Amino acid sequence: MIKAGIIGATGYAGGELVRILACRRDVEIVWYGSRSYIDQRYADIYRNMFRIVDAKCLDDNIEELAGQADVIFTATPQGFCASVMNEEILSKTKVIDLSADFRIKDVGTYEKWYGIKHGSPQFIEEAVYGLCEVNREKIKNARLTANPGCYTTCSILTAYPLAKEGIIDMRSLIIDAKSGASGAGRGAKTPNLFCEINENMKAYGVAAHRHTPEIEEQLGYASGEETVINFTPHLVPMNRGILVTEYAALKKKVTSEEIKGIYDKYYKEETFIRVMEEGVYPETKWVEGSNYVDIGFKIDTRTNRIIMMGAIDNLVKGAAGQAVQNMNLMFGLAEDEGLKLIPVFP
Amino acid sequence: MIKAGIIGATGYAGGELVRILACRRDVEIVWYGSRSYIDQRYADIYRNMFRIVDAKCLDDNIEELAGQADVIFTATPQGFCASVMNEEILSKTKVIDLSADFRIKDVGTYEKWYGIKHGSPQFIEEAVYGLCEVNREKIKNARLTANPGCYTTCSILTAYPLAKEGIIDMRSLIIDAKSGASGAGRGAKTPNLFCEINENMKAYGVAAHRHTPEIEEQLGYASGEETVINFTPHLVPMNRGILVTEYAALKKKVTSEEIKGIYDKYYKEETFIRVMEEGVYPETKWVEGSNYVDIGFKIDTRTNRIIMMGAIDNLVKGAAGQAVQNMNLMFGLAEDEGLKLIPVFP
C-alpha cells in the first residue's frame, strides 16, 4: 500500500488527484492538505466525494506529512514547494511537484518569468522533468519529480518527434493554445466568474506566458537547437481541455507518410499517445476525463509549413493523471495503473 | 466471460454502454449494432474510442445476435424491441431493453402515450421493471428487463420512500424536471443544434410527456394509491444531468429527522443512492459520470409541503449505468461491478 499525501487537495488539480487515486486499491490518501479548509470534511468541499472520502482537510505541514507518506503531491501555487523543500523531506519520501518550481533548469530563467526568488535552487538539478514519454527512465529513479505544466505537456508532446528528428525549424515554431477554464484554478476572482467566461473568448499572457520557457527548454533538448517560440494561450468557455495548434516551417520536403512514420517511431508503443490517421484532427472531447494525448497534423505545401495539433484533458494528462503516471514509474508499477480512464462522451 | 451485444450502439446511451463495458475484464462486447453506420469502424463514429474499440458496426439482426450473446442491450427507438421480441430470442439470451417497450404493464396505457401498437404484448407481464433498488430480487431471475427511463429513475427514487410509507398525498405530487441535452439523443434535428439549445431554456411535453404514466405506475405500486401527477420536463443547456424538484402535500406533521429516517430506512445500504444531509441539495455536477442518485429534501411548514430533489447522470443511472447494474444482478455478479465510477468534477 502506497501512502500518498496531497498538499493543495481542494484545487481543481488536487481534486482530480483525489478522484484518480480514490479508485486505487494499492494507494491510500493519508493527507488531504488544504490551508483554506482546515478541519472541514473534504466531501463538504467536493460533494462528488460524498460517501467516497471521509477525511477532513489538514494543513500544509509537509515536514510532518513526510513522516507519514511514501509520496507527496504538491498541487500548490508557484514558490510553495521550493520554499519548503529540504533534504530531510526527500530522504523520507518521494515528491511530485505539480507546480513549476522544479521544471526549469536555469534558475535565472525561472526567477525572471515567475517573478519570485527560488527557495531551494540546490534541488533543481536533481529534480527530474516528469514528462513520462520523454524521461521515463530518469523518472523511475527520481526522488523529486517536476510534473510538467498543462500547456507544456500538450505543446511539447505534439512537436517532440519532429523536433527530435530535425524536421522542423525550431525558430519558426508558433504555438497557439486554447484552454478550458479549469486551468485558471479555483480562485474566487471576477475574471473567472461564469458570466465573464461563458460565451466569451480571449487571448491572455501574450508573449509573456510562463509556460513559454518550459516549452523552449524541453524542445531545445529534443532538437539540439536554440528554440525560441511564440506561445499564445487563449481562454475558451468549457471546463476541461487543451487544444494546441502548432505551426512550423519544414526544413525539407516530406510526405504525410514520412511524418506519420516519425510520430509512430516515437509514440507507437505509448499507451497514452494516440496519433490520428491522416485527415483526422484531435478534439478535446475525445480525450476528456482520460490521460490520452491525441495528435494530428497536416502538411501545407503552399506555405511549406506543417500544422500540428494536440489535445489533452488539462486536469488529467495536464496535471493529476500525469502525476499519477509519474508515481507509477517512481514506484515500479505498471505505468497505466489506475489510468485506464476511457474518455467520456458527450 | 459474458458476451454482450448492443443494438443502437452509436446513440448516446449506446455509447455510454460501450464506455462502461469496455472497462470490464469479465465482459466482451461481441456486437456493435448500428443501422446507420454498418461496416464503419465504431471508433470512427466515437473517436474517444480510438485504440480502445477496434470493431466495426453491424446491423440490428437480433435473431443472429441472440445466438452469439449472453445478453443483449437494446438502446433503440420505441417500438423496435417489442417488434422483434420472441420466445426463441429469450430462450437463448437475456435482454435488457433501454427503450420504453416493456416498462408499462398496461398495454393500453403504453399504446395511448406512445401512439404506436405494441409488437409483442405477450412478454409485458414477464418483463421486470429494472429499477434495481426497488425490484432487485425479481431482476435477478429476469430474462427480459425493462430498463427505466432517465426522468423516471430519478423521479421515482426521489419520492419512493415517502410514497411507500404513506407520508405524502399521491394526488398532490408535482414533478418539475430538468435535463441536459444528451437526453434528446443524437438525431440531427434543428431543435437539437448547439445554437438552439445553448443559452436557452424551455419546458416541453407539458402534461403530455411519455414518462408520466411510467412514474405514476411505479409510485402507485409503492403507495398503494392511485397516483396522478404533473410531470413537466425542461431542457437545460448542458450535456448530462437530470435534476427533479418534486412537490407534495404532507399527510401529517413530520420532522426533518423523521423524513431523513425514512430515506435512510430504504437507502442506507444502497451503494448508488446518497441521501444528502439536511440543508444540502443535490447538484447534477456532483453525480456526473457516475451511477449515483443524490437526494435532498426540505419541509416547508408554511405550505405543509415537502420539496424533494434528486439528481442523476441521465446517461449513467438514467440509462447505461442502470442497464449494467441490471446485467450484474441478472448474472449474479456484484451489483456495483464496473460501476464504481467516481463523479467527475469540474
Next chain:
Amino acid sequence: MIKAGIIGATGYAGGELVRILACRRDVEIVWYGSRSYIDQRYADIYRNMFRIVDAKCLDDNIEELAGQADVIFTATPQGFCASVMNEEILSKTKVIDLSADFRIKDVGTYEKWYGIKHGSPQFIEEAVYGLCEVNREKIKNARLTANPGCYTTCSILTAYPLAKEGIIDMRSLIIDAKSGASGAGRGAKTPNLFCEINENMKAYGVAAHRHTPEIEEQLGYASGEETVINFTPHLVPMNRGILVTEYAALKKKVTSEEIKGIYDKYYKEETFIRVMEEGVYPETKWVEGSNYVDIGFKIDTRTNRIIMMGAIDNLVKGAAGQAVQNMNLMFGLAEDEGLKLIPVFP
C-alpha cells in the same frame, strides 16, 4: 434632457442600465457610481463600453448626486437605499430602487426575510411597486419606485390575470423558477465561478428565497386572497434568462380559449407582454436582450391543474429594462422609449 445617476453602475444590472440608457438621446448619465472602482474609467471595467462611455466611476454619495440628477437608479445591495433615503433627496430627484428595500409593504416581513433592519420605513408607504403593467397609473406620479425583483416580475406577471379573475386556487400555487447566472451578480465568490456553474444545475434557497413574500404580497393584492406559495429557484448554466413554471389548481372547469381570453383581456394592449398561442411554450432565448415577457400555458385535465410558463431576460425586464420603463412612466414619456429592443437569436 433627463439627467440620470446610477449607484451601483458596475454590477450586471447597473451595466445593463448603462447599455440601455446610452442609446437614448433624451437621457444623459451624469453619475456612474461604483464604490469598488472609484476614479477608474467605466470602459475599463466594461470594455464593451470602450469609445461609448468616457466617464470615470464615482462614489455613492447620493446626497450630492441628488443635486445633479433628475432621476437616480440604485442598483445596490439590500439595505443601501433604505439606509440613505431621506426627504431632501426625494424633494430634489426621483428615485428608482432596483434593490428590495421598498418592495414589501410590511416592514416586519421585510426584516424577517432579509435579516436586516429597514433604514427608512417612513418611505415604504409612499414607495410605488414598479410593476408597470399592474401599477402604471401610480408609477406616473411616484417619487420613489421600488423596481420589482427578477424572479418576481416573471412569476407575478405569469399568474396575474388568473389570480385577478379568481380562476386559480391561491394556496395551491407552486412556482418552480430557473435562472441564468447573471442573477447571482458580479461578486467574486467560488460558487459563481465558471467551472462551478457550467455543466451543473441545482436548486437553492428552497422554501426560503427572499422573493417569496414579494410574490405573495402582489398576487395577494391581485386575488384578494391570502396567498402562500412554494417558490423554488434553480441555477442554470447560461448568462441570461429566467423561466418560471407555475402550477395551480383550477377553481372551476375552464377551456383553453377561456384562459387565453383572460390573458388577452389583461395583456393584449401591453407592449411588453406576449401571450403565446396554444401549444407554444416560452423559451428564454426568444426574449434575450429584450424587455418582453413571454407567457404560455397548458391545462391538464387529468390533474385539474393549469401549468403557466413565463420567460424574461432577468437583466432587462427583470431589472434594468423595467427600471427604464418605470423612468419613462415617471417622466411622462412613451413607455417603450429606448426599449424597442428586439430579442437576439441565437
Next chain:
Amino acid sequence: MIKAGIIGATGYAGGELVRILACRRDVEIVWYGSRSYIDQRYADIYRNMFRIVDAKCLDDNIEELAGQADVIFTATPQGFCASVMNEEILSKTKVIDLSADFRIKDVGTYEKWYGIKHGSPQFIEEAVYGLCEVNREKIKNARLTANPGCYTTCSILTAYPLAKEGIIDMRSLIIDAKSGASGAGRGAKTPNLFCEINENMKAYGVAAHRHTPEIEEQLGYASGEETVINFTPHLVPMNRGILVTEYAALKKKVTSEEIKGIYDKYYKEETFIRVMEEGVYPETKWVEGSNYVDIGFKIDTRTNRIIMMGAIDNLVKGAAGQAVQNMNLMFGLAEDEGLKLIPVFP
C-alpha cells in the same frame, strides 16, 4: 422608404438581417425568402420575432423580387447568387450577396476552392468587395456588392494597416482563428448538435478553408506583395464571436507607439473599429451583438514577430451588420444608420 428583400431569411445570418432591419423606420422588408419554410409565418420559425414580424416566408424567386425591392440580400449557400444573377436584376435593384460568389476576382481560384462552377463570371469584375472600411468609395456606386466572409472580415481588418504600410512580411503571416457555432449555420447535421460542440474544441478545414484565398487576395492588394498565408479555423462552444490571432514577422524594428500610430492612421475615424490601448486584448464578448471590430496587438522582441488580435460578432460585422453597412453606403445614408448597437454584456 427602402424596400428590402432577403433570400435565405431563416438562416442565422438572414435572421440577424431581419433583427437589424426591423428596427429601421426607413427600411421595409418586403420579402422573407426561405425555400424550406414557404408559407409559414416567419415568427413561427424565429419566435423572438413574435408580434414584431407578421409576414410569411416566400420562395427564392429573385426575378420577381427584383421588381419589388430596392435592395436584395442573398444569405444563401455558395453558388446560388451566381446562378441566378443577370443584367435585368441588376438594372432593377441593388444586390448585396452574403455568400462568397462574387468575393474573389479570379474565377479559377473561386472554382478551385469552392469546387463549383461559377454561374455568372461576367459580373465578377463589376462586383465590389464590400469591406466598408477599405472600399468605401467604390461601394457607394456599386450595384452588386460581395459582402465579405466572417473570418475574412476579422482577419483582413486586423492586419490591413500593417500590410498596407509594409511593416510585416506577408509570407510569414499565420492566422489562427476561432469561431462560435453560429458560423456553421442552421443545418441539421450531427456535428452541429449541442452535445457534439458543447465542452469541445477542434480545428477544421486545416490548410483548406475557403476563406483563405479571400484573405490572401485582399491583403495582397493592401501590401502589394504576393500573400500566401496559413489560416486555421477552430470551432469553440459559444453561439457568437470570432477571435483571430495573427502572427507575422516584422520587417524592421518598430515600437508599440509606432504600431499604434499606424492603426490610428487608418482606423481613428472609423466608427466600427476600436483599436485597444496597449496591453489590452480583444474579447469576443465585448463586441457581441454589435458591428464593432476590436483590435489589439503585442510586439514580441524575442521572436521579432507581432501578434495581432481581432474580435467581431460573426453574425453582425461578420455578416448582417456589414451587409447593412454596405446598404447604407449604397443608398447614400449615414454609414452607421441602424447599426448603433451597443455590445451586450454579459
